[in-house]
Amino acid sequence: MSFQQLGLIGCGLMGGSFALAVKRAGLVQKVLGFSPSPGSVQKALDMGVIDQAAKSAAQAVQGSDLVLLALPVAATQATMALIRPALDSTTLVMDVGSSKTDVVAAAQVGLQDRMGQFVPAHPIAGKEVSGVQFADAQLYAQQQVILTPIEATTALFLQRAQDLWLGLGCQVKLMSPQDHDAAFAAVSHLPHLLAFAFMNSLSAQVKGPDFLALAGPGFRDFTRIAASDPHMWRDILIANAQEVRAQSKYFQQQLQALELALNQALSTGESEGLMKLIEQASSQRAGWTMGSTAS
Amino acid sequence: MSFQQLGLIGCGLMGGSFALAVKRAGLVQKVLGFSPSPGSVQKALDMGVIDQAAKSAAQAVQGSDLVLLALPVAATQATMALIRPALDSTTLVMDVGSSKTDVVAAAQVGLQDRMGQFVPAHPIAGKEVSGVQFADAQLYAQQQVILTPIEATTALFLQRAQDLWLGLGCQVKLMSPQDHDAAFAAVSHLPHLLAFAFMNSLSAQVKGPDFLALAGPGFRDFTRIAASDPHMWRDILIANAQEVRAQSKYFQQQLQALELALNQALSTGESEGLMKLIEQASSQRAGWTMGSTAS
Numbered sequence: 001m002s003f004q005q006l007g008l009i010g011c012g013l014m015g016g017s018f019a020l021a022v023k024r025a026g027l028v029q030k031v032l033g034f035s036p037s038p039g040s041v042q043k044a045l046d047m048g049v050i051d052q053a054a055k056s057a058a059q060a061v062q063g064s065d066l067v068l069l070a071l072p073v074a075a076t077q078a079t080m081a082l083i084r085p086a087l088d089s090t091t092l093v094m095d096v097g098s099s100k101t102d103v104v105a106a107a108q109v110g111l112q113d114r115m116g117q118f119v120p121a122h123p124i125a126g127k128e129v130s131g132v133q134f135a136d137a138q139l140y141a142q143q144q145v146i147l148t149p150i151e152a153t154t155a156l157f158l159q160r161a162q163d164l165w166l167g168l169g170c171q172v173k174l175m176s177p178q179d180h181d182a183a184f185a186a187v188s189h190l191p192h193l194l195a196f197a198f199m200n201s202l203s204a205q206v207k208g209p210d211f212l213a214l215a216g217p218g219f220r221d222f223t224r225i226a227a228s229d230p231h232m233w234r235d236i237l238i239a240n241a242q243e244v245r246a247q248s249k250y251f252q253q254q255l256q257a258l259e260l261a262l263n264q265a266l267s268t269g270e271s272e273g274l275m276k277l278i279e280q281a282s283s284q285r286a287g288w289t290m291g292s293t294a295s
Numbered sequence: 296m297s298f299q300q301l302g303l304i305g306c307g308l309m310g311g312s313f314a315l316a317v318k319r320a321g322l323v324q325k326v327l328g329f330s331p332s333p334g335s336v337q338k339a340l341d342m343g344v345i346d347q348a349a350k351s352a353a354q355a356v357q358g359s360d361l362v363l364l365a366l367p368v369a370a371t372q373a374t375m376a377l378i379r380p381a382l383d384s385t386t387l388v389m390d391v392g393s394s395k396t397d398v399v400a401a402a403q404v405g406l407q408d409r410m411g412q413f414v415p416a417h418p419i420a421g422k423e424v425s426g427v428q429f430a431d432a433q434l435y436a437q438q439q440v441i442l443t444p445i446e447a448t449t450a451l452f453l454q455r456a457q458d459l460w461l462g463l464g465c466q467v468k469l470m471s472p473q474d475h476d477a478a479f480a481a482v483s484h485l486p487h488l489l490a491f492a493f494m495n496s497l498s499a500q501v502k503g504p505d506f507l508a509l510a511g512p513g514f515r516d517f518t519r520i521a522a523s524d525p526h527m528w529r530d531i532l533i534a535n536a537q538e539v540r541a542q543s544k545y546f547q548q549q550l551q552a553l554e555l556a557l558n559q560a561l562s563t564g565e566s567e568g569l570m571k572l573i574e575q576a577s578s579q580r581a582g583w584t585m586g587s588t589a590s
Contacts, residue, residue, distance in 0.1 A: 216419035
């Protein structure tokens with residue numbers, strides 16, 4: 001399983017890392033890249049992330065037997081509509097978006113009769129920085145990749161997509177777009193929303209800068225995701241708003257339960273309830289390891 | 296500035312790391328250790344964290360010119376009352392608790408006329424694991440240490456405490472116990488409460504285990520502090536409940552603001568408000584570095 005040419009649309013952290021990884025793994029001979037940002041294209045060329053620059057998304061698709069959309073998810077539909085006329089019927093198309101039901105809906109409008117060639121993908125990897133200058137051939141290695149095929153997805157293209165990600169050293173899981181979005185609202189999108197809110201709660205206080213100067217390693221790790229790319233996260237939160245709001249409600253119920261238990265400990269001296277809630281959280285987290293397989 | 300003997304009361308991660316660090320730095324000749332847990336004492340002896348085991352907290356103090364209390368903060372008052380009769384008037388006493396107004400209040404009752412020898416200390420370092428087996432001579436190196444002297448604190452002892460932590464490679468800051476607790480409610484205690492609530496919100500859902508199996512590096516870092524020691528964190532949250540609740544209110548206001556902006560983006564298509572809130576959080580976090588100095 002290898003490809004002649006990758007048409008990379010979007011030369012950022014995710015797309016750039018993919019291009020470096022497939023070239024290093026010998027899975028792609030040549031990378032033709034397009035980005036709406038001329039600066040990113042130049043950097044991608046300079047870094048050897050892409051071999052040649054395309055003048056448009058449609059041009060990046062010409063002669064490519066593999067196409068990766070690595071753009072903010074809100075740009076999916078328009079970009080797909082632009083590339084559809086230039087798409088060969090044997091070309092595998094994928095994305096790397098963090099939300100999937102919206103991407104599938106956008107693809108249905110944008111790709112129309114070419115929908116069978118599209119395999120929606122979400123590699124569970126990233127950094128809190130963005131831009132091709134942070135591209136890393138190892139970003140996806142040993143990480144999970146979720147593919148969310150729909151009824152229209154052709155088995156042949158799905159198989160090619162699986163083989164490609166396996167070839168990069170990834171664990172591949174198949175899920176419906178709906179199940180994907182429910183799960184990632186819980187373990188990724190809500191944590192980002194909470195980290196944003198937490199950072200803003202410090203900014204809103206006069207003493208915020210003094211507080212921040214005292215913060216240590218716990219704060220550093222808890223808030224790392226708050227530095228993520230604002231455009232990308234605005235799009236994800238909007239795309240998956242319903243699930244995110246549902247998860248936020250679950251969270252707020254548990255925060256309230258902890259605060260009630262804290263109040264009870266203060267008013268009655270009885271801290272067993274608070275202890276149990278903290279123990280549950282602590283043992284759940286201590287028992288978790290990344291990439292463990294769901295039952 | 297060096298000491299003959301450290302009396303270590305509490306042989307866990309924090310106390311054990313301190314003992315290893317002061318010995319390695321040549322600041323202490325001998326460590327006499329006590330823990331209410333016989334298993335911890337044996338492990339501390341086996342690891343060379345302590346040189347000799349004491350049978351009681353009071354015994355650990357005898358002949359010690361430096362005493363460190365590294366116990367859950369709730370044990371402070373009783374332990375200080377036990378050691379006070381055995382304390383030499385030249386012995387520096389410190390703690391390593393994450394909350395300070397409660398420790399100072401406990402010390403006033405427990406140490407009484409020996410209060411001048413006590414320098415409340417909070418090294419901003421830790422791990423999500425607990426126990427002497429994780430003790431690390433480098434835990435405090437390059438980290439900040441907050442000392443919170445009160446009016447009763449003798450200048451001589453404060454100077455000794457400063458010199459000692461500087462000798463371990465720490466940055467030392469002086470604050471009032473009240474300012475300390477307000478700041479750490481904001482940058483440490485609330486994040487722990489939020490991480491506990493978030494983990495519990497996953498446990499409360501039938502699909503929680505499936506969700507957890509999909510979680511990636513962002514989740515890993517965001518929730519690391521949720522695995523912290525439950526006893527220690529129950530005590531801290533109770534000790535600093537008022538400030539923590541105030542910070543939780545600020546946080547909930549900001550979460551609500553983000554959700555309102557998200558709703559507005561969905562209902563009107565106008566996502567500028569949401570974008571601004573995320574940009575503010577992102578730039579604030581991207582501009583933060585650990586150990587930066589407050590204005």
